[in-house]
Amino acid sequence: MNKTDYNLANKKWDEDYFLSVRPEVLGMWHTGREVDLDDAVQYHLAMPRMKNTGRILAKAKEEGRTCVAFRGGVATKEGQIELLQFLQDQGADLLPATCDSYTRNLRFSDVEKGIEESIKKGYSVLNGYPGVNLGVAGNRSVVESVRLPVTCKHGSVDGRLLAEVTFAGGMTDFNGGGICFNVVYCKDVPLDVSLKNWQYVDRLIGYYAERGVIINREESGALTGTLVPPCISLSIGIIEALLAAEQGVVSMDISYGQGGNLLQDIAAIRCLNVLGDKWLKKMGYNDMVLTSKFDQWMGAFPYDETSAYGVLVLGAATAALGGAQQTIVKSPQEAMGVPTKEANAGGIRATKQAIGMMTNQKLGIEVPGIEEEMDLITQEVNAIINTVYDMGEGDLAIGVVRAFESGVLDVPFAPSVRNIGLAMPVRDDRGALRFLDFGNLPIPEKIKKIHRKKLDARAKKYGKPVDFNRVVEDIYGISKGYLVQ
């Protein structure tokens, strides 16, 4: 939304206003003209009831099951179909169409060249799926080729056209958010711009919802994937859910990425549902079905494929023990480059095995270590979200903009200059993620003390001062075969 008179506020867009903005969005590339909302609604209503991400996740929540999903996208329709059919057969529960970087950056004519070249060369020169350029019909032919629902994954700060085209194309899930896809995927985009873009996407989903079509919003709480402590992921995830709920989104999953400490990770997964539901209710959003997603380790992976299985199987087990509704699988080739479909299949099968063995063994608050972590996370997240509301004088969207300016929201290792970058994470003696520096995060003093105590324990146990050198070590740790040393 480049020029608009609508000022940022956390308030549901009038349908009229929303419809008045659409033509500009649909005009960004010629495939936008193919989108007809009435037809799209009818198309979705005619799809099999359970070929819907939101419904599958809601059912998983009911049954205590963990669905297996992955990332993957290639430049051609045929290639994507082949990939998805193959991995559907390998046991995936949810399918992706992960978009390429040009699509993310709205460089649709470059995409066009990429598609042509990919067809000519016989392999994908794009690093993902060109969701916009394939148009409504193209997306539908992908969606129709498989039994399972398809999620549009990307990292675009402006996913408006992508949402329009892929929803009309039959996809039932869209990932990202105005916060996570700004600070993690941009260099210098103002927060209000990205938040407005996502209000559009959320309002579009709300429009479908009002007509009986559930499109799920998948938030990306793993963020930079690099030592992100639970309170950061959860605060942002819950805020994105609150913002989405306001625009009428009724199905959403928020997420957290494997940190490596089992009890902390389980606590974080448990808090996704518990805290998220609490905040939605507190703010009066009673219609949203909130589910939880757990990303297998998103940071640097070991280069060796079998060691990589070590990492991702632990992630799978954690997801099941914590009762996440979904886990996003890494492949054994994560450290090397975009995985082959066989490598993705390996990740899926190993994950299915671990989930199958762990799903009846859920752990929760009855474990003292998990209870303690849940308590810490709850206090931290509440402190952060309350401060954000305060800064916005009750308006959450405005609060977010101000919170990033001041560092009340702060994502470690984010590339954006809009992110203050003062908070610095590091592992404690058991490998749990704490803060070396809290920056301006509004964490209560008594909790800061607990973090410091745990870092002292690390310093004592390993005989090395806990300073920035430990942060560097921790960034590499898992890729070298350890959590904390």
Place this chain on the structure above:
Amino acid sequence: MNKTDYNLANKKWDEDYFLSVRPEVLGMWHTGREVDLDDAVQYHLAMPRMKNTGRILAKAKEEGRTCVAFRGGVATKEGQIELLQFLQDQGADLLPATCDSYTRNLRFSDVEKGIEESIKKGYSVLNGYPGVNLGVAGNRSVVESVRLPVTCKHGSVDGRLLAEVTFAGGMTDFNGGGICFNVVYCKDVPLDVSLKNWQYVDRLIGYYAERGVIINREESGALTGTLVPPCISLSIGIIEALLAAEQGVVSMDISYGQGGNLLQDIAAIRCLNVLGDKWLKKMGYNDMVLTSKFDQWMGAFPYDETSAYGVLVLGAATAALGGAQQTIVKSPQEAMGVPTKEANAGGIRATKQAIGMMTNQKLGIEVPGIEEEMDLITQEVNAIINTVYDMGEGDLAIGVVRAFESGVLDVPFAPSVRNIGLAMPVRDDRGALRFLDFGNLPIPEKIKKIHRKKLDARAKKYGKPVDFNRVVEDIYGISKGYLVQ
């Protein structure tokens, strides 16, 4: 020991008696004549101090570290050296020489043919390492080719000559036991025969110990590897430790095989050390350093290699979380056949990764579920061992013979007709191993009730009666991707 006037009793053999039996043992195959105990003691004393399994395990216990070991043996010296050097480089902490089935059955002339044919054909036609036939010098050249200590693994009910030759050959660890290697590896050998054979082995180790040479005894508590509940493994392991201690063994590890339920497995690992130490002390054996070993899932594996990683990585994580001093790695090719050395390396590297990430996160009695399981295991094991002592009127060895006759000791799925085979295990609602039928195990009634309650919970949860059909399902479960269904 086929003919002897020495009646079975749990009493340390006089050195004279021991030495008088030796010639018969050494005469079983010509390489026995190469064994010279004085020379062997000198050879061991000259070896690097830490090239010793017992010392490495004792250090691991002190440091809270989990060593990685595996199984592997081929028909030729050169082949074995290549295997061990390769896997030493891949990160193993302890090395094996797993013997072939002919060696186990004392068919040394068949072994001779097997070695010749293996050399001729260029691949191993024996399913293991011919420890006896290679002689003292042969074993020494294997031991000297590597940096790490070597364990002689086998499944022989009469490992006396094998022990003599491999100890003189420089190996510092010997696995098995008079109970575990009888009922699991024989069809019809009387318990007193196998117990006497192992008294010989233990007395030989004691002889070395008296001269300052530590040879470790590694018990095989995973037994049939198929749904063996902790109380069976632990009772037998602790009894074998008590019997070994009597003959002068000062370093021993007892073991338990992954069952699949995380909390039960951790509880079992914890109990290995805690209960084992308690019984040794109680019976007045204060010199033994007891360590714990955790076998990765010993039952049927998934055929698919990546799913197999799922199973073995969970095993690795469990070993580290439970604080076992050693884990025995499975390979991703377990279900197919004897693994290639690359497959073994894969298992080792994935295991190292998982241990590296979990080693600082140990869980124990502070977790209520673990405490409850430890309590159950403790009561069950104490009941069994006390009954065995009672049956032997204070003599443990005699107690063991009578306990097997009556089913007070009973190993599920054992092939031996000397094992009564009435106790039948099955999983509960969380996949923990319980008894469908206790047979004649002397388990207190109040504990039997707890088992039954947990099986009722399974029946209710899955809507299927818990009967022998569930046992069959559970045998296949992990190989098909689940623990309990």
Place this chain on the structure above:
Amino acid sequence: MKKNRIVMGVIGSDIHVVGNKIIHYALRQAGYQVTNLGIFNSQENFINAAKETNADAILVSSLYGHAEIDCEGMKQKCVEAGLGDVLLYVGGNLMVGKHSDEEIITRFKGMGFDRVGLPTDMPENIIAWLEEDLGGKSETSNTAD
């Protein structure tokens, strides 16, 4: 008379008995009359038991990797003993190391076995083979054996 008499067991110095016990249980449930020799059997054990019980099929298990050696010439011995018409099955982990399914099946069919079972073969499908090869589904009975 229905063809439902089975002799089964594990051959050689092999102690793997779990599959043996499970197949035994399933066959019994499916109404077969089973003579289970357990572990540690020679070819002669199987042949003698088959003669004594007038068996319709012999089921040989081998898991430990020595099946090729242990089963060599077994079909011929059966023929010599007048058991040429008795079905001869083998199954388990038949070869040392990783081999393709086809390779294993071809090898053992070549040795005269009518059916070759792999670790992925469930009792149900072994029974289905028997029913196919012995002609007609046998009545289910829990009292047999």
Place this chain on the structure above:
Amino acid sequence: MKKNRIVMGVIGSDIHVVGNKIIHYALRQAGYQVTNLGIFNSQENFINAAKETNADAILVSSLYGHAEIDCEGMKQKCVEAGLGDVLLYVGGNLMVGKHSDEEIITRFKGMGFDRVGLPTDMPENIIAWLEEDLGGKSETSNTAD
């Protein structure tokens, strides 16, 4: 004057910045004067910054898989801008999919890069390369930059 002026950054539409931050930290600790352009840089950004700061080396990072496209012709542009003598390094996950290390290194050396870093290359060894190529170890200082 010691050769220790570095221009570094991530090229193209790539947002992977962790390696960039870590290398920056290590270079600074090792006494280099670093101009870090962050993410989203064109070839021109690097060249202009190198001219302005009179840089001794340019370190280009690319992780997201488009390095071949993004780096095409960069060496030539450097030469044209009179920076033919400035060291030119590239590193990261340089190609889409799984390729052998040699293949990647050969490909990018062929494009005129003096050193090609892989994800397994640690900051220490990048610094070792710089010291070798720039001649002589630079003094350690924490105040530089």
